[in-house]
Amino acid sequence: MQPIQADQLIPLSISDRFQLIEEYAKLVTVPAELNSDLHRAYQIAAVLTPALPNFIQYQIQVDISHGSIFEGDRQSTAISNECEQFANRFIDTIPSLVRSPAEMEVNPRNLYELCGAAVFVESNSISRQLSRPMGDLWETIANISPYAISPEKDFGIKITGIDSVLLRQGKGAPVFVQIKTQRNTLTGSQAPRSRSELEFHQNRLFAAAFCTGGNWTFSSTSIRRACGAEFWSMVGLDYELLKFHVKQMILKIQAAYIDFQQKTPL
DNA sequence: GACACTTTCCCATAACCTCT
DNA sequence: AGAGGTTATGGGAAAGTGTC
Numbered sequence: 001m002q003p004i005q006a007d008q009l010i011p012l013s014i015s016d017r018f019q020l021i022e023e024y025a026k027l028v029t030v031p032a033e034l035n036s037d038l039h040r041a042y043q044i045a046a047v048l049t050p051a052l053p054n055f056i057q058y059q060i061q062v063d064i065s066h067g068s069i070f071e072g073d074r075q076s077t078a079i080s081n082e083c084e085q086f087a088n089r090f091i092d093t094i095p096s097l098v099r100s101p102a103e104m105e106v107n108p109r110n111l112y113e114l115c116g117a118a119v120f121v122e123s124n125s126i127s128r129q130l131s132r133p134m135g136d137l138w139e140t141i142a143n144i145s146p147y148a149i150s151p152e153k154d155f156g157i158k159i160t161g162i163d164s165v166l167l168r169q170g171k172g173a174p175v176f177v178q179i180k181t182q183r184n185t186l187t188g189s190q191a192p193r194s195r196s197e198l199e200f201h202q203n204r205l206f207a208a209a210f211c212t213g214g215n216w217t218f219s220s221t222s223i224r225r226a227c228g229a230e231f232w233s234m235v236g237l238d239y240e241l242l243k244f245h246v247k248q249m250i251l252k253i254q255a256a257y258i259d260f261q262q263k264t265p266l
Numbered sequence: 267g268a269c270a271c272t273t274t275c276c277c278a279t280a281a282c283c284t285c286t
Numbered sequence: 287a288g289a290g291g292t293t294a295t296g297g298g299a300a301a302g303t304g305t306c
Contacts, residue, residue, distance in 0.1 A: 128297050132276045185277070191291085219291080273302070282293070 004047050006054030009155070018156035021047050035196060041160040044151070045176060045201055048165070052149065052174040056167040059146035069144060076241055078144045083249035086137050090130065091256040098122070126257065130250075131181070138179050138209040139163045141242065145235035161197025166235050175234075176201040183208045183227050184217045191218050198223050207231040210243070 004024050009017050025043035034042055069075050101116055112120040143150045148166040151159045163179040178198055185208065198204040199222065206218055211228035218225065229239035 124297075128277075129299090131278075132298070135276050181277075184279090217291080267306105269305085271302105271304080273300100275298105275300080277297085279296090280294085282291105284289100284291085286287100286289090 003050040006051045006058060009051060009055060010058055014154070014156040017154075021155055021157055031200075034200060038160060038197065038200065041162070041197070042200055044157055044159050045162075048151070048155070048159075049174055049202075052165060053167060053172060056147060056149060056174070059149070063146035069146065070236055075144070075238060076245070079141055079237075079242055079245045080248075082137065082141050082144070083245045086133070087249045087252045087256075090133075090253050093129065094257055094260050122261075130253065135179075135181055138181065141237070142166070142177075142179065142232075142235055145237055147235040161194065162201075168234050169236070173203050175203040175205050177205045177207050179207045179209060179231075181209055182212045183225075194218060195220050195223065205231075205234075 004020065008020065012020065021044060024047040025040070028043040028046045030039045030042050063069055067074065069078055101118075105116065112124055139150055140153075142148045142164045143153060145166075147169070148164050149155075150164055151157050151162060159176070161178055162176045164177045165174050166177060167174050176198065178194055194206065195218075198206060199220075204223055206220070206223050206225045208216075208225075208227035209231070216225055226234070232239045232242060
């Protein structure tokens with residue numbers, strides 16, 4: 001059977017792309033030694049890999065024809081838009097994070113609620129609610145670049161452990177990437193899983209969006225790591241610009257939160 | 267088909283263990 | 287003793303699964 005071609009995928013809707021990839025994936029033979037949880041990921045990667053260089057070339061052409069993201073302040077605008085949207089979505093949810101003393105007493109979700117410590121309840125909730133979806137934001141921002149694809153957004157399909165696939169300038173083979181927020185985002189107990197999810201891809205990368213969080217808590221003899229500028233430059237994006245907009249975003253959220261608190265005293 | 271329960275997936279930090 | 291890796295602990299959303 002012929003491998004799938006980029007030209008076949010490009011004209012399709014996301015759900016038709018999913019269907020087509022699914023059909024091909026079923027036919028891929030999986031190495032016997034591979035963990036069964038990863039069979040599907042292997043099959044999808046095998047189907048996608050030969051098509052991706054041309055698919056990404058196509059994205060690059062489209063980017064150029066629409067006024068490239070790499071020209072003028074377009075990159076800044078694009079990153080800013082994503083951060084704005086994220087901030088606005090989050091700010092909208094702030095009122096729903098509040099729990100009444102009665103709710104907390106009847107059905108405490110954690111120790112702070114059990115004790116009715118409203119300030120701790122809120123600060124705990126805010127930081128949880130914020131840090132989790134930010135993980136998704138980095139994927140979205142990476143996908144601004146025509147050098148990256150998101151399996152989910154571009155093909156409607158999930159590859160276990162893979163957040164983004166990118167084609168480095170001048171290189172022929174796509175790189176399968178797992179993106180975290182910080183170098184220490186992964187705890188040790190999760191590292192073996194990340195290792196196995198990445199290892200079987202011919203080209204793979206473990207990336208941290210920011211070079212914060214002290215030392216890496218992920219290591220592997222065969223899987224490269226990159227954080228901050230080293231990672232973002234692979235898809236042509238500017239780390240300094242990203243940090244600038246993320247700072248605006250977080251401060252905006254904080255200001256909205258303080259504002260909300262003042263309007264609704266404890 | 268609605269709802270409840272379970273698993274998976276995002277995340278953070280401290281403590282501990284082992285090897286050099 | 288210090289570094290690097292592993293384990294324990296903890297929150298919450300979303301997706302998946304089972305049941306009535």
